[in-house]
Amino acid sequence: MKSFITLLFPPYAKRILLLFILCLIASAGIVYGQKTEPEVTIIPVGKGWASNSVNTVIFRRNALVTHGNYQYIAFYDSTRHVVLGKRKLKSKKWELVQTIFKGNAYDAHNCISIMVDGEGYLHLSWDHHDNQLRYAKSITPGSLTMTYKLPMTGVLEDKVSYPQFYRFPDGNLLFSYRNGASGRGNLVINKYFTASKxxxxxxxxxxxxxxKRNAYSQTYVDPKGTIHISWVWRESPNVASNHDMCYARSRDSGITWEKSTGERYQLPINAASAEYVMQIPQNSELINQTSMFAGADGYPFIASYWRDQNEKVPQFRVIYYDGNKWSHLNTNFRKTPFSLSGGGTKRIPISRPYLVSWKDKGQTSVAVIFRDEERGSKVSVAICQNINSPAWEVKDLSAESVGSWEPTYDTELWKHKGILDLFVQKVEQTDAEGMSVIPAQEVQVMEVKFGR
Structure with a gap:
């Protein structure tokens, strides 16, 4: 006697049913273990300065930031005024305000950084390249109306470069900047207390x-409040003198610092005492100020690019710590060589990369966001689904060129919702601090949801 299943589903019907099930699985993007394609949504904002890369340099912390149900944004407009904006999440309608503040947007170093503290006050720093601190905060929580320029501590505020804000889980803020010029600067760290303001x-x-040198650093505050800093050393203003990758972390808001092994640093950290997580010689096309990241487990990731001494092509790289050792991933998909040398802002055929990581079913994935002339200078991403079995899948997230754009993203939205909101604008950068003659270009938020 035939089984009940055989009677219910004859051979040809079972084949049809199997094909139907496979089609359903494939449409969900999980056939043979693959993930779904990133889902991309474009949110227009307004016109911004585009004659160089000042609105899109990678060391902006942040260009975008979310607090509660609102996302905030900042950029220079065509008159070089600082524009602030906010929108409700899930809305595409922005409230934009042109502030009284202007910046030397002719210099791509002089970017704008913002952050919102735990009480909802917006903090703003803008227009720095070895000059006096420019800082203001909103007059009330949630407001886009700012105070006049304020001091922070009044100490070491005359030679500021690369101002960057970060938020702790308790709502207090971290502010870091370089004090001094390229090749001879030091890293200053301030903390804002919401209780005392x-x-x-x-x-x-x-x-x-x-x-003798200075550290070009990148920082991340993880979901538990640990500060992670990595840096390259530069021996002179010449970018070709970048070398090595170093690391430090603080578990007490910056009071004490340690290596990944837990060994305590004696401050200040210098070239002799630093933890070297990757030895990279000078003249390796090693770029400065790229990407620092750490998830809820506190394990750090660093993204950069350089070339090995026996190779000609710089490749995007990921360095990470798994709790026992440092490891290195080479994306190894680029084909075109180039050389870094000289001072000032460079026009480089690739952007500095940014990186995010997530875990799913015990598997660690990473996504490296970048721009490359090889791919038409689009917004692109290289995804590795499992760092223990590294294989890279490269995708373009934009249809058109974004010129000399570099990635920055909303760190707080990623931490809390796992959504990657990128600040995107087509800009053009020439070598040194030259200007391109192009009109203001549309500022956009590119919202990316990974299949995870």
Whole structure:
């Protein structure tokens, strides 16, 4: 006697049913273990300055930031005024305000950084390249109306470069900047306390160049509040003198610092005492100020690019720590060589990369966001689904060129919702601090949801 299943589903019917099930699985993007395609949504904002890359340099922390149900944005407009904006999440309608503040947008270093503290006050710093601190905050929580320029601590505020904000889980803020010029600067760290609404200088010199070099750093505050910093050393204003990758972390808001092994640093950290997580010689096309990231487990990731000494082509790289050792991933998909040398802002055929990571079913995935002339200078992403079995899938997220754009994203939205909102604008950068003659271009938020 035939089984009930055989009677219910004859052979040809079972084949049809199997094909139907496979089609359903494939449409969900999980056939043979593959993930779904990234889902991309474009949210227009307004016209911004585009004659160089000042609105899109990678060391903006942040260009976008979410607090509660609102997302905030900042950029220079065609008159070089600072524009602030906010929108409700899930809405495409922005409230934009042109502030009284202007910046030297002719210099791509002089970017704008923003952050919202735990009480909802917007903090703003803008227009720096070895000059006096420019800082303001909103007059009330949620407001786009700012105070006049304010001091923070009043100490070491005359030679500021690369101002960057970060938020702790308790709503207090971290502010870091370089004090001094390229090749001889030190890293200053301040902390803002929401209870007192005051800034305090935590350290005047976390990483000491000893008058011979300076650290080009990147920072991330993870969901538990640990500060992660990695950096390359530069021996002179010449970008070709970048070398090595170093690391430090703080579990107490910047008071004490340690290596990945837990060994305590004596401050300030210098070239002799630093933890070297990757030895990279000078003249390796190693770029500065790229990407630092850490998830809820506190394990750090660093993204950059350089070339090995026996190779000609710089490749995007990921360095990560798994709790026991540092490892290195080479994306190894680029084909075109180039050389970094000289001072000032460079026109480079690739952007500095940004990186995010997530875990799914015990598997760690990473996504490296970048721009490359090889791919038509679009917004692109290289995804590795499992760092223990590295294979890279490269996708373009934009249809058109974004010129000399570099990625920055809303760190707080990613931490809390796993949504990657990128600040995107087509800009053009020439070598040194030259200007391109192009009109203002549309600023956009590119919202990316990974299949995870």
């Amino acid at each position: 005051k800034w305090q200088q935590i350290t005047p010199n976390l990483i000491d160049g000893e008058g």
